[in-house]
Amino acid sequence: MAEPGRKGASGRRKFAPNVALKNFRELAGLSQEALARASGVQQSAITRLENGLQRTTAEIAARLAPHLGRTPRDLFPGPLPPSVDEDEPDRDVMTRAVVAARRLVRAAGNEDLLVELIAPIYALLLREQNGHPITDDDRTLSIIESLITRLRHFRPAPPASE
Numbered sequence: 001m002a003e004p005g006r007k008g009a010s011g012r013r014k015f016a017p018n019v020a021l022k023n024f025r026e027l028a029g030l031s032q033e034a035l036a037r038a039s040g041v042q043q044s045a046i047t048r049l050e051n052g053l054q055r056t057t058a059e060i061a062a063r064l065a066p067h068l069g070r071t072p073r074d075l076f077p078g079p080l081p082p083s084v085d086e087d088e089p090d091r092d093v094m095t096r097a098v099v100a101a102r103r104l105v106r107a108a109g110n111e112d113l114l115v116e117l118i119a120p121i122y123a124l125l126l127r128e129q130n131g132h133p134i135t136d137d138d139r140t141l142s143i144i145e146s147l148i149t150r151l152r153h154f155r156p157a158p159p160a161s162e
Contacts, residue, residue: 014092017052021075024068025050038067055092058133076131089122093129097122113151120147 025035025046032050036043041063048054061072068075101117123143124134134140 015052015055018049018056018075021046021056021064021068022050024070024074028068030067035064035067039063055129056131058128058131061131062133072133073131090126090129093125094118094122096125100125116150117147120144120150 025032028035030038032043032046035041036046041060045054045060046064049056049060056076058072061075065072065075097118100121101114104117104121105111105113120143124140124147127140127143128134132140
C-alpha cells in the first residue's frame with residue numbers, strides 16, 4: 001500500500017486537493033516559499049497539500065491560517081464530491097483508527113478491546129480531519145468520555161470451552 005500523502009501505484013491523488021489553501025495563499029500574495037518561511041511548514045508540504053498528496057490536519061491548518069488572515073477551519077478542502085457515499089466510513093481515517101486501537105490494545109495486553117476502541121477513535125480522527133482539533137470542546141470531550149466508559153466497563157469474553 002502506498003504511504004499516506006504519496007501517489008499510489010496508479011499515480012492518483014490520495015486526498016482532495018486543498019484548493020482553499022491555494023486560493024487564500026494567492027489572495028494574500030504569498031508564494032508557497034513565503035508562506036513556508038512565515039508559518040514554519042515546509043514548502044514541500046504546502047505543495048503536497050495543494051495537490052492532494054497530503055492530508056490537511058488541524059495542526060498544519062492552525063500554523064498556516066494566521067499568515068493567510070483566515071481561521072484553521074477555512075483551510076480544509078470542501079465537502080466530498082457527490083459521487084462519494086457519505087454513509088461509508090472514510091477509509092484513510094478508518095485505517096488510522098484501527099492502527100491506533102491496535103497500539104492501545106497491545107499496550108494494554110488485551111486484544112478483546114480492539115472492537116470497543118475503534119468507533120470512538122474513528123470519531124476523534126474524523127473530527128480532526130474535518131478541522132476540529134482535539135481540544136476540550138463539548139463534542140470532543142463527549143467522544144473521549146465514551147472511550148473511557150468503554151474501557152472501564154469492558155469485560156473480556158469468557159474463554160471458549162473445549
